[in-house]
Amino acid sequence: GAVxxxxxxxxxxxxxxxxxxxxxxxDFQATTMFWYRQFPKQSLxxxxxxxxxSKATYEQxxxxxxxxxxxxxxxxxxxxxxxxHPEDSSFYICSGGRADTGELFFGEGSRLTVL
Amino acid sequence: AQRVTQPEKLLSVFKGAxxxxxxxxxxxxxxxxxxxxxxxxxxxxLLLRHISRESIKGFTxxxxxxxxxxxxxxxxxxxxxxxxxxxxxxxxxGNKLTFGTGTQLKVxx
Numbered sequence: 001g002a003v004x005x006x007x008x009x010x011x012x013x014x015x016x017x018x019x020x021x022x023x024x025x026x027d028f029q030a031t032t033m034f035w036y037r038q039f040p041k042q043s044l045x046x047x048x049x050x051x052x053x054s055k056a057t058y059e060q061x062x063x064x065x066x067x068x069x070x071x072x073x074x075x076x077x078x079x080x081x082x083x084x085h086p087e088d089s090s091f092y093i094c095s096g097g098r099a100d101t102g103e104l105f106f107g108e109g110s111r112l113t114v115l
Numbered sequence: 116a117q118r119v120t121q122p123e124k125l126l127s128v129f130k131g132a133x134x135x136x137x138x139x140x141x142x143x144x145x146x147x148x149x150x151x152x153x154x155x156x157x158x159x160x161l162l163l164r165h166i167s168r169e170s171i172k173g174f175t176x177x178x179x180x181x182x183x184x185x186x187x188x189x190x191x192x193x194x195x196x197x198x199x200x201x202x203x204x205x206x207x208x209g210n211k212l213t214f215g216t217g218t219q220l221k222v223x224x
Binding site for chain 1: 146158
């Protein structure tokens with residue numbers, strides 16, 4: 001089956017630094033990828049929709065200057081948390097949609113801890 | 116705006132007992148509904164979608180537009196069904212899913 005891979009699985013960084021998380025569709029092309037944020041014991045909250053070759057569409061309340069999204073190819077989208085602060089600590093999950101079936105496949109998630 | 120409600124955070128049943136995970140939605144149009152499952156330390160994966168009208172791992176879910184519900188059911192729970200279950204809504208194209216808060220299903224022996 002289709003696989004979406006995220007890297008890194010977990011990252012610890014100092015406050016003020018930037019962190020990049022990669023999301024790759026390994027065996028299919030994803031024209032659209034989605035980035036979610038999940039707090040402990042809470043649901044996935046959609047942050048933004050990443051479209052290959054164009055600017056991401058952010059959900060209301062998500063700072064686009066804080067969470068930079070780039071979708072440079074049909075198999076790779078990146079989320080950069082800029083000038084991270086402890087309140088940015090969370091579990092970030094991406095998903096990619098297959099163009100042929102429309103089915104979404106999720107990455108394993110990336111846990112960010114900002115000290 | 117659309118909303119998905121899963122009223123139960125935790126549902127504990129005995130092995131062999133019937134299971135029903137509740138999901139209600141609010142959306143003015145005709146949505147596409149899904150159930151996703153997340154087993155311990157694994158990624159989120161699709162369990163079933165209402166348009167397929169299929170049974171996966173013994174689970175079924177029927178879309179009730181009158182009650183705006185999409186409850187997940189299984190007649191006999193198995194230990195391996197223990198997981199986190201999320202109901203999700205796609206308002207129409209684009210795969211922009213709105214998730215419910217999830218229900219942790221625990222099947223006890």
